Amino acid sequence: MTRRILLINGPNLNLLGRREPHIYGPATLADVEALARDQASSLGVELQTFQSNHEGAIVDRIQEAAGWGPRTRSDAAVDHHGAAPLTKPSAIVINPGALTHTSVAIRDALLAVDIPFVEVHVSNVHAREPFRKQSYLSDKAEAIVCGMGVYGYTAAIEFAARYLKTVEPE
Numbered sequence: 064m065t066r067r068i069l070l071i072n073g074p075n076l077n078l079l080g081r082r083e084p085h086i087y088g089p090a091t092l093a094d095v096e097a098l099a100r101d102q103a104s105s106l107g108v109e110l111q112t113f114q115s116n117h118e119g120a121i122v123d124r125i126q127e128a129a130g131w132g133p134r135t136r137s138d139a140a141v142d143h144h145g146a147a148p149l150t151k152p153s154a155i156v157i158n159p160g161a162l163t164h165t166s167v168a169i170r171d172a173l174l175a176v177d178i179p180f181v182e183v184h185v186s187n188v189h190a191r192e193p194f195r196k197q198s199y200l201s202d203k204a205e206a207i208v209c210g211m212g213v214y215g216y217t218a219a220i221e222f223a224a225r226y227l228k229t230v231e232p233e
């Protein structure tokens with residue numbers, strides 16, 4: 064059985080490497096996704112990636128991971144956008160960005176699809192402004208990684224892949 068991980072990045076993470084490098088480092092989102100894909104591949108796991116600045120689009124993508132929504136019909140070679148149907152991941156690695164601190168909707172979507180997830184933050188949110196200490200996801204995450212820079216993504220991918228090995232034998 065092919066094991067898949069869905070990597071989701073939230074608002075403003077498309078600016079990685081282009082703004083505030085003193086907080087988020089020099090790596091771009093493309094660098095992060097390439098690093099994560101290489102890490103997943105080395106562990107025999109397929110990686111799907113998604114980034115959006117919009118809460119509803121992130122909720123839609125989470126729902127699609129469970130087979131809900133237009134792009135998950137198994138009978139479609141391609142959907143009306145010409146995109147191939149999405150295959151379902153067995154784990155989600157998510158950096159919700161600032162939505163970490165505000166979004167009940169993303170919490171509800173993750174709980175609804177019942178797919179194990181790992182929460183990632185590039186910065187150490189606990190060493191920043193007080194409002195960044197609050198997460199709507201952490202109590203339901205399998206694990207939380209923060210403060211490791213972009214290597215937090217590879218740590219999360221490795222954990223998710225090993226977690227998959229325990230819950231979905233090959």
Ligand SMILES: O=C(O)[C@]1(O)C[C@H](CCCOc2ccccc2)[C@@H](O)[C@H](O)C1
Nearest residue numbers: 075076078079082083160161184185186
């Ligand atoms: O440390 C993280 O990964 C964060 O999730 C990043 C969020 C911000 C998204 C990235 O925003 C950028 C803004 C300018 C340049 C690069 C990234 C922030 O709101 C969270 O508290 C912690």
